[in-house]
Amino acid sequence: MLRKNRRVRYIADRASTAYWLLKQGDFREFMVRLSAEAGLQFEHARNRIIAIADSGGQSQLRYDSNGAGRGLPFNAKELDSEYIDRRKLQPPSYRPTGFKRIAPVNMQADPEVVKGELRAILSSFSVRERG
Amino acid sequence: MPSMIKITAITVTFNGLPYLEGFFSSLMATDQQGIDLEVILVDNGSTDGTVEWVTENCPQVRVIENDENNYARALNLGIASSTSDYVVITNNDATVHPDWLQGFLTVFERDDNIGAVQSKIFFADGEKINSVGVQEVEHFYFADIGFDEEDSSRFSKPKKREYVTGGSVMFRRACLEDVGPWDEEFIMFMEDVDYSARCSEHGWKLWYSPTSILYHQYHGSTSQALCEYFCTRNRFLFVAKHFPLELVDSIPTSHFFKKGELDHLYRSLLHAVQKMTTCQDADTVKQVLHSLRDRLPEYLGDVATYMFFSQLEVLLGLRKIRVGIYDHAGHFAGGGQRYVAEMADHIQDRYDVGYIFNNDVELSEYKEWFDLNLDKCSMKIIKIPFFEERNRYTADEGMVLGERTNPFDIISKETLNYDIFINANMLGKVNPLSAVSIFICHFPDQEKTRFFQVDKYDHLVINGDYTGEWVKRRWEMEPSTKLYPPVNMYNPLSNPDDKEKIILSVSRFEISGSKKQVEMIDTFAEMVRQYPEETRDWKLMLIGGSTPGNTYMEEVEAAVARAQCNIEYKANAAVSEIKDYYRRASIFWHACGLDEERPERVEHFGMTTVESMQNCCVPIVIDGGGQREIVEHGESGFRFSTLEELMAFSLTVMGDRNHCRRLAERAYRRSGLFNRKVFRENLDRLLAEAELQLLGHDVLPHPAAGEAA
Numbered sequence: 001m002l003r004k005n006r007r008v009r010y011i012a013d014r015a016s017t018a019y020w021l022l023k024q025g026d027f028r029e030f031m032v033r034l035s036a037e038a039g040l041q042f043e044h045a046r047n048r049i050i051a052i053a054d055s056g057g058q059s060q061l062r063y064d065s066n067g068a069g070r071g072l073p074f075n076a077k078e079l080d081s082e083y084i085d086r087r088k089l090q091p092p093s094y095r096p097t098g099f100k101r102i103a104p105v106n107m108q109a110d111p112e113v114v115k116g117e118l119r120a121i122l123s124s125f126s127v128r129e130r131g
Numbered sequence: 132m133p134s135m136i137k138i139t140a141i142t143v144t145f146n147g148l149p150y151l152e153g154f155f156s157s158l159m160a161t162d163q164q165g166i167d168l169e170v171i172l173v174d175n176g177s178t179d180g181t182v183e184w185v186t187e188n189c190p191q192v193r194v195i196e197n198d199e200n201n202y203a204r205a206l207n208l209g210i211a212s213s214t215s216d217y218v219v220i221t222n223n224d225a226t227v228h229p230d231w232l233q234g235f236l237t238v239f240e241r242d243d244n245i246g247a248v249q250s251k252i253f254f255a256d257g258e259k260i261n262s263v264g265v266q267e268v269e270h271f272y273f274a275d276i277g278f279d280e281e282d283s284s285r286f287s288k289p290k291k292r293e294y295v296t297g298g299s300v301m302f303r304r305a306c307l308e309d310v311g312p313w314d315e316e317f318i319m320f321m322e323d324v325d326y327s328a329r330c331s332e333h334g335w336k337l338w339y340s341p342t343s344i345l346y347h348q349y350h351g352s353t354s355q356a357l358c359e360y361f362c363t364r365n366r367f368l369f370v371a372k373h374f375p376l377e378l379v380d381s382i383p384t385s386h387f388f389k390k391g392e393l394d395h396l397y398r399s400l401l402h403a404v405q406k407m408t409t410c411q412d413a414d415t416v417k418q419v420l421h422s423l424r425d426r427l428p429e430y431l432g433d434v435a436t437y438m439f440f441s442q443l444e445v446l447l448g449l450r451k452i453r454v455g456i457y458d459h460a461g462h463f464a465g466g467g468q469r470y471v472a473e474m475a476d477h478i479q480d481r482y483d484v485g486y487i488f489n490n491d492v493e494l495s496e497y498k499e500w501f502d503l504n505l506d507k508c509s510m511k512i513i514k515i516p517f518f519e520e521r522n523r524y525t526a527d528e529g530m531v532l533g534e535r536t537n538p539f540d541i542i543s544k545e546t547l548n549y550d551i552f553i554n555a556n557m558l559g560k561v562n563p564l565s566a567v568s569i570f571i572c573h574f575p576d577q578e579k580t581r582f583f584q585v586d587k588y589d590h591l592v593i594n595g596d597y598t599g600e601w602v603k604r605r606w607e608m609e610p611s612t613k614l615y616p617p618v619n620m621y622n623p624l625s626n627p628d629d630k631e632k633i634i635l636s637v638s639r640f641e642i643s644g645s646k647k648q649v650e651m652i653d654t655f656a657e658m659v660r661q662y663p664e665e666t667r668d669w670k671l672m673l674i675g676g677s678t679p680g681n682t683y684m685e686e687v688e689a690a691v692a693r694a695q696c697n698i699e700y701k702a703n704a705a706v707s708e709i710k711d712y713y714r715r716a717s718i719f720w721h722a723c724g725l726d727e728e729r730p731e732r733v734e735h736f737g738m739t740t741v742e743s744m745q746n747c748c749v750p751i752v753i754d755g756g757g758q759r760e761i762v763e764h765g766e767s768g769f770r771f772s773t774l775e776e777l778m779a780f781s782l783t784v785m786g787d788r789n790h791c792r793r794l795a796e797r798a799y800r801r802s803g804l805f806n807r808k809v810f811r812e813n814l815d816r817l818l819a820e821a822e823l824q825l826l827g828h829d830v831l832p833h834p835a836a837g838e839a840a
Contacts, residue, residue, distance in 0.1 A: 016533025029520065095395070096357050097318075099827025104448045105405055109413040115449045117417050118440055121424045125437045 135167040137216045138232060138301075141209035142223040143202055145175040148184055150224040150348065155189050157226035162233050169215060172223075173197055173205035176833040200831040202319035206297075207312045219301040224348040225255075227299075234343025235301035238289045246306030246335025247327070250299035250343040251286060260286060261347045264339045265294035265324060270384035271366050271374070273324050292337045297323030299345040306335045314368075316406065318829060320358055321365035328373050363387050364395065364829070367403035375411050378403060379422040382430055397431060401439065402828060405446050434564055437547060442566050445550055446826055454478060455549030455565065456508075457487040457542060458556045459526040464500035466616065466738060467573050470594070471555035472503045473617045477811050478818065479507040486510040487545055489518070489526050513545055528560045528577060537562070537582040551821050559585045567821045571614075574598050574735040575605045589824060590817065595736050595757045612817050617810035618802070620742035625714045627747040627795035632669040634781065635716035635748065637709060637739040638723060640677040640684055640702055645732050647722035648673050648683075648700070649690045654774045656694035658781065665782055670697040672716065674709055677702035710746075717791060718784055719743035719768075720777070721752040730756075737761055744768070744802035747795040751780050767801040768794060 014037060021030040107114065140158060144151070151172075158170065170192045174182050176199075185192050195212060197205045210218055219235065221227070228234075231250065238248045252261040252275075262275035263286050273294060277286055300323070310329045313322055327337055363386045370381045378400075382388055387396040404423070408416055420440075427436040444450050456471055475484050486494065486508055494505045517538030518526050531538055543562040546552040552565035557572055560582040570588040575598070585591065586608060593599040593610040602610050634655065638646035655671040677684055684702060691698050701708075721740050724733030736757035740750050744761075750768035752758040762768040769780035784791045803809070 014533070014535060017535070020532050026521075094356065094360075096354075096360050097829035097831055099823040100830035101823060101826060102828050105409050107408040107447065108410055109408045109416040111447070111449060113413040114408060114416055114420075114447060115444070117420050118444050118449065121420060121440050122437065122444075124424065125433065 136165055136236065137167045137169070137214070138219060139169045139171060139209075139213035139215040139217070140219045140221060140232075141171045141173065141206065141213070142221050143173045143175060143197075143205040143209070144177060144181055144223055145200060146177045146179045146181065147223055148177070148179045148181045151181065151185060152188075153226050154223040155185075155192065157228075158231075159191075160229055161227060161231050162229050164233075166232055166236075167215075168232070169193070169213065171195060171209045171213065173209045175200040175202070175205055175831075198833070200833040201315055203313040203317050203322045204315045206322075207315065210307055210312075216304050217301050218304065218307060219299070220297055221299045221345065222347060225299070226346050228344035228346075231299075231343050231345060234340045237342060238338050238340040239301070239303065241289070241338075242336060244334065244336050245303070245338050246310070246330045246333075247295055247300050247302045248338045248340050248343070249292065249295035250345045251339070251341045252296070252299055253282070253344065253346050255346050255348045257346055258282075261349060262296050262298060263341075264290070264292040265296050265327070267294075271370055271377075271381050272362070272386075273321070287341050289341060290339045292327075292339050293331070294324050294327040295337045295339070297326070298347060299343070301343075303335075306330060306333075309333050310335070314372075316368060316402070316828070317365045318361065318831060320361035321369055325365075325369050325372065328369070332373075359386065360395070364399045367399045368406050371403035371407040372410055375407050375415050375419050376422075378407070378419055379426050382426070388430060393431060393435075397435060397439065400427075401442060401446060404443060408447060434547065438564070438566055441547070442550065442825065451483045452481075452551060452822070452825065453549045454482045454484045454551045454553065455487055455546060456484065456553045456555050457546075457558070457561065459489050459558050460556050461486065461488040462490045462492040462525075464496075467556050467571075468497075469501045470573070470616050471553070471571065472497050472501050472505065473807065473810065474553070474555075474814060475505050475508050476503045477814060479505060482551075484508040485549065487542065488512050489515055490524060511545070513541060515539065515541060526558065528558055531560060531582060533581075539582070550825055551818075554588070559583055562587055563589075567824045569817070569821065572598055572602055572610070574731055575602050576731055579606055590821065592817065595760050597733070597757045597760065598735055601730055612813075614813050614817065615805045615810065616736055616738050617807040618738050618741040618745065618805045619807040620710065620713060620745045621806075622710055622714050622746055625746040627792045627799070630717040630747070630791075630795070631715045632785075633712070633716040634669065634671045634718040634720055635712050635743065636671070636673045636720045636722075637675060637712075637742070638673075638721065639675045640681055640687060642678075642681055642683050644683050644686065645723060645727070646675065647725050648675070648687050650725060650774060651720055651722055651777075652687070652690040652694055652698055654777055655698060656696055657774075658778050659694075659696040661778075662782060665786055668697075669785060670699065671720075672712055673698070673700040674704045674712060675702060713743055713746035713748065716743070716746075716748050717795075718781060719748040719750045719752075720781075721750065721758060722777070724753045724755040724758075725774070727755075734758060741802050741805045744798040745806070747799050749784050749791055749794045750798055751777060751784070761801070761805065762798075763801065766794075767797040 017033065018030060021033065172185055172192050173195045175197045182194055182196065185194055195208050197208055206220060234250065235248045239245055249264060251263050253259065254261050260277035260280050260282055262278065264276040265273050266276050268274040275296060310326065310333050314325055317325060330337060366385065367381065370378050382396070385396060387399065407419060427439060431439065445452055456475060458468060458471060461468060478484060484507070488510060489512070491512060494508055494510055497503050497505050515526055515538055523530070537560055539558065539560045543564055547564045549565045551567045551569065552563045553569045553571065554561055554563065555571050557576065559577055562584040568588040569590040569592055570585050571592045573594050585606060590611045591602065591608060592612045592614050593602060594614065594616055599610045599613065602608055636648065636651055638648070640646065640648060651673070652671065659666045687700055691700060719740065721734065721737060727733055733756035734753065737752065740752055740758060740761050743750055744767070750762045752762050752768065752770055754770035754772045758770060762770055764770045771777040771780055784794065
C-alpha cells in the first residue's frame with residue numbers, strides 16, 4: 001500500500017512539475033525534464049531485471065521489501081530528499097536522563113593518532129568535509 | 132582477646148524512606164560479635180524526608196549527602212569516608228538475616244586473595260532466589276544466577292564467581308584500594324559488573340557466601356524502564372572498557388538496536404568510544420574506529436555515521452565546535468541579517484563559524500551595514516541550481532511546487548559539515564542534518580507546504596510573542612526559545628529633560644505603504660487643524676529607507692503638500708542624522724499594522740520603537756504585533772487602535788511636560804529588556820543548551836541541583 005501511494009505521489013509530482021513548467025512557458029526545461037525522466041525510468045527497469053536475473057528471484061523480494069533497494073549494489077544511495085527525510089522521522093525514545101557537561105577526557109590513546117584517524121575516516125565518505 | 136574487625140556498611144538511597152526502618156532494624160539485629168560496625172547512608176537527593184528521618188531516628192547512622200543522583204558516585208563518597216578493614220555495599224529496600232555480616236567473614240577467611248564476597252539474596256518473601264552471583268546470559272547482557280529459582284542444595288556451598296552484584300557484597304579494603312574508585316559514568320546498573328571485571332583484572336577472586344542472607348524487594352527502589360535503559364547504555368561502556376574489539380559486534384545484539392531506539396544507540400556508542408580512548412591504546416582505538424566505519428552505516432545509515440565520527444571529534448576535544456549560519460538573503464542589509472550577524476559577532480571567538488550564502492556577498496560588507504566585524508567567520512557560497520536555472524537571484528521557496536526532489540537538499544548536505552546549524556532567515560525547506568539545529572523565525576510567512584522541514588529542528592527560536600503566537604497557529608508548533616532582537620541605539624546625550632517638540636517616525640518607505648506614513652501625515656495635519664494651540668511649534672519628522680523609483684514617495688510628498696503644516700520627511704538619512712533625531716524627539720510614532728487583516732502586514736517586533744525608547748522618546752504605537760510586547764500602555768508609552776486614539780494620546784503627552792518626562796524615563800528602563808547585553812545572555816543560554824545536546828552526558832534528575840530529566 002505504502003509503495004503504491006508513493007508511486008501515485010511520484011506521478012502526481014511529475015505531472016504538477018510538468019504543468020508548472022508549461023504554464024511558465026519553459027518548454028525547453030520541460031523537454032529536458034522529460035528526457036531525464038525517461039532515462040531514469042529506463043535505468044530503474046534495467047536494475048530490476050538485473051536484480052532478478054542475478055539471484056533467481058531472491059533480489060526481487062529484497063528489492064520490494066526494502067523499498068529504495070537498500071543493500072543492492074547497483075542502487076547507490078543518493079543524498080536526495082527521500083533519503084534525507086528518513087532522519088529524525090523516528091520519534092526519540094523515552095529517555096530517563098537529562099544531560100550534563102563533563103570535564104574533557106584524558107585520552108590514553110595518542111590524541112594526534114586518533115585525530116588523524118578520524119580525519120581519514122571522515123574524508124572517506126562521499127559526503128565531503130568542508131574546504 | 133582477638134581484635135575487633137572493622138566493617139563499614141554503606142547503603143545508597145533515593146526516596147527510599149518506606150524501606151529504611153525495616154532495613155536498619157534488621158541491620159542492628161545482626162550478629163556483631165567481634166565486629167566494630169559503622170553504618171553510612173549516602174543520600175542521592177531524596178525529597179521524601181529520608182535525611183531528616185534518619186538523622187532523627189537512627190543516630191548511629193552517618194549520613195552523607197551526594198550532590199548528584201549517581202549511584203556509583205555515592206559509593207565512592209561512602210568508601211572514601213570510611214577506614215574500616217571491610218566495606219559492605221547493600222541495597223536498602225531489603226532486610227538482612229542475623230548472620231548476614233558473619234556469613235561474609237567466614238568466606239573471606241578461606242583465601243587472602245578473595246577481594247569480594249556476595250550474599251545469598253532472596254526475594255522479600257524468602258521463598259525464591261533473587262541472586263547468588265552474576266553471569267553473562269547473552270552477548271554482554273548479564274543476569275543473576277539462580278534468579279526466580281527455589282532454594283536448593285545447589286546454592287548451599289560457597290562458590291567462586293566471575294561477577295558479583297552490588298546488591299549485597301562485602302569488599303576487602305585492600306581490594307578497593309587496589310582497584311580504585313567505581314566508574315561514575317555508569318551512574319547505576321552494570322557498575323557492579325564493571326567493578327567485578329576490574330577486580331579480576333587486578334587478580335582478586337570473587338566469591339559467593341550462602342550464609343550471608345539478604346531479603347530484597349525486587350525493583351523496590353528503581354523502575355524497570357530505568358533498569359532497561361541503563362543496562363543497555365552501560366553495556367556499551369563495559370564492552371568499550373574490557374572487550375573493545377567486540378564493540379561493533381555488540382551493536383546488533385543490543386536492545387537499543389533490536390527495539391529500534393537508534394537515538395539511544397547513537398549516543399551510547401558515542402560515549403562508549405569516548406570511554407575507550409581513555410583506557411585503550413592507539414592501535415586498539417584505530418582498529419575499533421575502522422570497524423565502526425565499515426559496519427555502522429549498516430545500522431545507522433551513511434548520514435548518521437558521518438555525523439557520528441564528526442561529533443566524536445568534538446566530544447574528544449580534537450577541534451572547535453563548528454557553527455553554520457545559512458542566510459539565503461544574506462546579500463540584503465535587513466533586520467533579519469543584523470539579528471544573525473549580531474549572533475555571529477558574539478560567538479565567532481568561541482566557535483568556528485561559517486556563513487552559507489546563495490549569492491555573492493562579502494562579509495566585509497556587514498561592517499559597513501551593521502558596524503559588525505565578522506573577520507573570524509568563514510563563508511561559502513552555494514548556488515542552488517533550481518533558482519539559477521530560473522534566473523532568480525534570491526531563493527524563493529514559494530516557487531518550489533511539484534518538484535520530486537527538494538532543491539534545498541544541496542544546503543541540507545552542507546549542514547552535515549557543522550555541529551550546530553542555524554537557519555537564519557526562515558527558509559523552511561532546509562532539512563538540518565547537523566547534530567544540533569536551530570531555526571530562527573522572525574515570522575511564519577509561509578504555510579506548511581511541500582518539503583516543510585521546520586519540525587525537524589531541535590530549537591525553534593522566535594523574536595517575540597507575536598511571532599510565537601502565529602508559529603503555533605500556522606505551523607502548530609511550540610517555539611522553544613524567545614530571543615528578542617538586539618537593539619543598541621543608546622546615546623549618552625539623550626535626556627528626557629532636553630527634548631524638542633518633535634514627533635518622530637522611523638520606518639522604511641515601503642512601496643505598499645504598509646508602514647502608514649501617509650496616514651500619520653494626515654493625522655498630524657488633523658491635529659494641527661483641530662488643536663492649533665496645543666500643537667504650536669510641534670513638528671512631525673518622518674525618516675526611513677527607500678529604493679530608487681519608489682512610487683510611495685510620491686504619495687508621501689503629496690500628503691505633506693496637502694497638510695500644509697510643519698512636516699518633514701527624509702529617505703535614506705545617515706545613521707548620525709537618525710541618532711540626532713532620536714536624541715531630540717519627544718514622541719515616537721509607529722503605525723505599521725493599522726487596519727491590516729493579514730498578520731504578516733503587522734510589525735512583527737519593532738526595533739525602531741525600542742531605539743526611540745533607548746533615547747527617552749515616548750512611544751505612541753499601534754496596538755498590535757510586537758509593539759504590544761514592547762510598550763506597556765499608559766506605563767512606558769501608549770498603544771492606539773485608531774487614528775483618533777493616536778491623536779488623543781499624543782495630545783495628552785504634548786500637553787503635560789512632566790507626564791512626558793515620566794513616560795520617557797519608564798520607556799528608557801523598559802528598553803533595557805531588548806538591548807544587546809540581554810540578547811547575548813539569552814543567546815549564551817541557548818547555545819549552552821545546544822552544547823549540552825552535542826557534548827552532554829547522561830545525568831539523573833537531582834532536585835537540589837535543579838537538573839531536568
